[in-house]
Amino acid sequence: MRAAVIVFPGSNCDRDMAVALREATGAGVSMVWHKDTALPEGLDLVALPGGFSFGDHLRCGAIAGKSPIMRAVTEFAGKGGHVLGVCNGFQILTETGLLPGALLRNGRLKFLCKSSPLRVGTSASAFTNAWNAGDIASIPIAHHDGAYVADEDTLAALKGEDRIAFTYEGGAPNGAMGDIAGILSRNRRVLGMMPHPERAVDPAHGGSDGRRLFRSLFHALATA
Numbered sequence: 370m371r372a373a374v375i376v377f378p379g380s381n382c383d384r385d386m387a388v389a390l391r392e393a394t395g396a397g398v399s400m401v402w403h404k405d406t407a408l409p410e411g412l413d414l415v416a417l418p419g420g421f422s423f424g425d426h427l428r429c430g431a432i433a434g435k436s437p438i439m440r441a442v443t444e445f446a447g448k449g450g451h452v453l454g455v456c457n458g459f460q461i462l463t464e465t466g467l468l469p470g471a472l473l474r475n476g477r478l479k480f481l482c483k484s485s486p487l488r489v490g491t492s493a494s495a496f497t498n499a500w501n502a503g504d505i506a507s508i509p510i511a512h513h514d515g516a517y518v519a520d521e522d523t524l525a526a527l528k529g530e531d532r533i534a535f536t537y538e539g540g541a542p543n544g545a546m547g548d549i550a551g552i553l554s555r556n557r558r559v560l561g562m563m564p565h566p567e568r569a570v571d572p573a574h575g576g577s578d579g580r581r582l583f584r585s586l587f588h589a590l591a592t593a
């Protein structure tokens with residue numbers, strides 16, 4: 370399996386993502402600078418990591434969404450490539466239109482940094498196949514703009530097409546509509562999620578529930 374992690378100025382979870390991918394899937398991981406215009410050949414996955422790209426200026430992910438590499442990422446996704454966006458990565462995916470909706474300021478206007486119980490909405494994706502729908506996973510959140518919003522038609526489509534990958538169990542701490550924590554694209558190959566699975570891959574992290582997401586990717590994408 371071959372993966373690339375895109376690095377923006379202000380990314381702070383890029384190396385954690387690379388370590389999680391290497392350790393939990395055995396993937397070869399390339400770090401790709403946002404000013405690059407092409408991705409390495411033969412990739413199975415592109416990961417957009419969490420952080421504070423461009424200092425969250427304008428809106429979280431807005432400037433990163435216009436980075437030169439995002440054209441190549443959009444092309445990769447257009448050809449059916451798998452893309453994982455975590456936290457700031459999810460914000461970048463909505464800014465580029467690879468996923469619908471937007472992430473707004475948390476309901477109580479506070480930065481939230483804590484472990485968060487999630488309910489798995491579907492096992493039918495490369496990112497979630499190691500869970501059963503309805504399973505509970507504890508994965509940390511760390512964001513100030515995590516309130517997912519979308520119009521009613523989009524919310525109905527996400528629900529009707531089984532594209533809600535994760536919801537916050539017991540209610541969204543950030544005010545997200547439908548308690549949505551993560552969603553899939555229509556072809557199910559792009560996942561955006563606010564919680565950080567790469568921060569929960571080793572018991573030393575305080576929990577390893579996030580490892581299942583990487584094991585899912587391994588099952589779905591590792592060929593050798």
Ligand SMILES: NC(=O)CC[C@H](N)C(=O)O
Nearest residue numbers: 419420456457512513514
């Ligand atoms: N951990 C992150 O990726 C944070 C994303 C963004 N800077 C926010 O605070 O909402």
